Amino acid sequence: MNNSLFSKIVESGPLIQFKALFYKKQFNKNQIINKAHHSIYISIKQYPQNFLLRLFRKKTLLHFNNLTCLLLSIILVMISSSCNRNLTKRDIAKTIIVYPSPPEQARIQYLTKITSSMDLGRKQSFFSKYVLGAERQKGIVKPYGLAIHKGKIYVCDNYGGGMEIVDLEKKTVDFFKPRGKGQLKVPINCFIDDEGYLYVADAGRFEIVVFDEKGDYVKSFGEKEKFKPTDVFIYGDKIFVANPANSKINVYSKSSVNKLLYSFPEGEPGAPGALGLPANITVGNEKVYAADFGYSKIKVYAPDGTFIDTIGSRGDRPGQFSKLKGIAIDKESNIYAVDAAFENVQLFNKEGKLLLVFGGHYAGPGDLIIPAKVMIDYDNLKYFQKFVDPGFDLKYLIFVTSQYGPDLINVYGRVEPKETAVK
Secondary structure (H helix, E strand, O other): OOHHHHHHOOOOHHHHHHHHHHHOOOOOHHHHHHHHHHHHHHHHHHOHHHHHHHHHHOOOOOOHHHHHHHHHHHHHHHHHHHHHOOOOHHHHHHOOEEEOOOOOOOOEEEEEEEOEHHHHOOOOOHHHHHHHOOOOOOEOOOEEEEEEEOOEEEEEEOOOOEEEEEEOOOOEEEEEOOOHHHOOOOEEEEEEOOOOOEEEEEOOOOEEEEEOOOOOEEEEEOOOOOOOOOEEEEEOOEEEEEEOOOOEEEEEEOOOOOOEEEEEOOOOOOOOOOOOOEEEEEEEOOEEEEEEOOOOEEEEEOOOOOEEEEEOOEOOOOOOEOOEEEEEEOOOOOEEEEEOOOOEEEEEOOOOOEEEEEEOEOOOOOOEOOEEEEEEEOOOHHHOHHHOOOOEEEEEEEEEEEOOOOOOEEEEEEEEEOOOOOO
16 A cells, blocks of 8 residues: 555544654554554445545545456455345354453453544444434543543543543443633543542643533642642542652642651652652552562562562563553452553552463454553443353453553453352
């Protein structure tokens, strides 16, 4: 495919992202064109009529040979689309992606991805489509952090100074871009408390911005100097905030005043418990886990800031990190850590022993492109149960964001084999 085709074919969201990646030199030209081909395939498959109309309206778009090749590609896409409608359960079973791979016992299954409202399976009625026209698909652009509460996924999008709200019940994606006092600039991470209040770590406003369950602005708080929040987590009556501006974790009261109670760790840079650049945090089982981007290590503390342990080190071997980003723990204190350079997620047990690795450089579903955040959820299994292999029991969900590519929110399941009935 020549450059004229690449530049003139309909500029879908994924194509714009792929071009941006090319300009940033994160991929070479061949990789970018291969990814563009995938996006064009999807565009033709989803909107064949619109694609053809746009194609033939631009008479100078292609020379004869290129047009012939493209028409043949369209025919192949339509044939494959008709075949895909008749997939059997056996065909679907072949596409299941698990970690570790066979013959090892699977522990994690890749379930699905969410990049736009189209991925949620919402169907528009014929009457609505005829009267109102086809619904415009709403998509995610460049996600970083996310949180889930009562069937809704709140996504911090670094692209447009706002967020997306994915409603799993209604199967919709809505944009959340508050104005006035609640205007967001660079939302990085977010957290939702038990009352439904949304706390957003905004690295552009240099504040934590709070909204109520209806999305109305409530308040904001932070420090006047050396404060750039990159993550926020509520545990009990305290709010923990990752603050790379002073290489510490700030702890605030959850009261209406949000008073700064203390910061940790203490000590000089380079000390065992010191933080270089705390990017993400998570709290659970009476421990605070910090993903230290600066030292490429996971640091573990007590809630009062007492240093406990270090997991991992800088390097390129399994169990080591290069660009440590997101971090999450399950109820058994197993630790999930995202590495943006290796483009994978490493799973450690509570003693810090590496158990398995999943994701990897993007080659298809289940893989990642510049991943940022990992999140564990036990409360919304029903929305993803249909993707689980019949031979597995789903224990909890694992969400991982990719900042680029066709699969932006990747959903995995922690699974166990079903117990066979004893006769």
